[in-house]
Amino acid sequence: MGGDRILPSVRLSPPACRRSGAPPDVLTTLAHPWRHEALIRILAWREISGRYRGSLLGSLWPLLTPLLMLGVYTLVFGVIAPTRWPGAQEQGIGMFALRLLAGMVVHGLLAEVLSRAPTLVTSQPNYVTKVVFPLEALGWVSLLTALFHTAMALLVLIVLNGVLGTGLSWSLLALPAILLPYALLLLGLAWLIAALGVYLRDLAQLVGPLVMMTMFLGPVFYPRQAMPVAAQPWLAVNPITIPVEQARRALFEAQWPQWDVLAQYSLVAMAVYLFGLWAFSKLKKGFADVL
Structure with a gap:
């Protein structure tokens, strides 16, 4: 990855943490997004550009994908199998499809x-085994890559809603404030799952069904009010319910x-973020032995 030019700049320097009396690895990992901002940015951009390299339409895919999704949702849920959504008939199929797409975009970030x-x-x-590398940065790279696609999909959704919707x-302007705690929560979960995934390889088989459950047990295809009253608090x-609704x-x-x-929601998200970061910093000490 051209790591010989990048990695020397990301070596950890824990003496300042020792002077503060706090565990060096925890404070180092808390500071790493700012200390290794250039590295995270380079890796995230390489991940984004590499995904579409060689494809015919290239960088247009992040904009075309939500349009294709909107067309499929309109056909399936609006024409073939109309769903029960309060006010769907009055607002029309197009408006229903836009609401559905909004839920799928938010869930797509989690997925x-x-x-x-x-x-x-x-x-x-x-x-892990051959270079000195801030492994927590991998979580940020994954999150930023996903946020890029989410931002492109939201841009398409906003334009379509502006022209055809409400x-x-x-x-x-509040959308960043809605997505920020959601992103931090996902990053904390990603760190936790990534750390456990080194020791428990079965997690790779379990996460897929769980991700699908969050979609069908969240307000993506139906509003919260459509569920039985006893089930609504659950x-x-x-994790997608509050971001989707807001x-x-x-x-x-x-x-x-x-x-x-x-x-x-932000308080819960920050707690998950910190716990995931703490768990990753503790468990990563054994990564080299396992790998």
Whole structure:
């Protein structure tokens, strides 16, 4: 990867952490996104550009994919098998498809990050055994790559909604605030799954079905109100529920997010982020022996 030119700049320097009296590895990993920002940016861009290298349409695919998804959802859920969504008939098939696409875009971020997580470390054994490398950066690279595709899909969705749907509103400015805690939560889960995946290879087989469960047990194909009243509180346990609902609120209802709900979600997301980072920093000490 041209690592001889990059890796010397990312060697860890823990003395400052020792002076603070805190565990060196924990403070180092907390600081690594800023200390290794250039490395993370280079690897993320290489991942994005490499995915479409050699394809006929190249960089147009991140924009075309959500359009293809929208067409499929409109056909399947609006024409072939109409679903029960409050107000769907009044708003039309197109509006229903846009709401469905919004849920799929938010879930797609989770799917891309967590599906790669079990093999995030095991697929890069040279980074573990042969070079000095900040392994936590792999989680950031995976997240940034997924965020790029999510941003492209959201851009298409916003334009289509502006032209064919409910229009544009100032509440769209809240989308970064909605996605930020969601991204941190996913990064924490990715670190945790990646670390456990080194020791438990069965996780690679388990994560796929779990990712699919989050889609069907979340408000992607139906709103929370369509579920039985007794089951509705449990829907909040799904990590995509709050981001999907708040994103739709900002996109289609021209309303700002429910800040109290988003604040509670952010606290949980930060706890998951910190726990995943702590677990990864502890478990990575044995990666070289396993790999």
